[in-house]
Amino acid sequence: MQYFVVQLKKGKEVSLIRKHPWVFSGAIHSLPKGLKDGDIVEVCASDKSYLGRGHYQSGDLLPSG
Numbered sequence: 001m002q003y004f005v006v007q008l009k010k011g012k013e014v015s016l017i018r019k020h021p022w023v024f025s026g027a028i029h030s031l032p033k034g035l036k037d038g039d040i041v042e043v044c045a046s047d048k049s050y051l052g053r054g055h056y057q058s059g060d061l062l063p064s065g
Contacts, residue, residue, distance in 0.1 A: 041055065
């Protein structure tokens with residue numbers, strides 16, 4: 001199965017290497033077109049080396065009630 005790839009900005013892979021469980025939007029260099037909340041993504045460093053896999057969540061929350 002092929003996944004979307006999320007590439008990080010240079011130096012932003014450090015938190016993932018230290019086992020931090022998520023990536024903040026400010027660390028992301030590029031997002032692929034068509035990416036939707038809940039899609040599985042592969043996360044790569046700025047040099048395109050593989051860091052891990054997870055799911056994408058834009059952080060946009062729907063208003064309640």
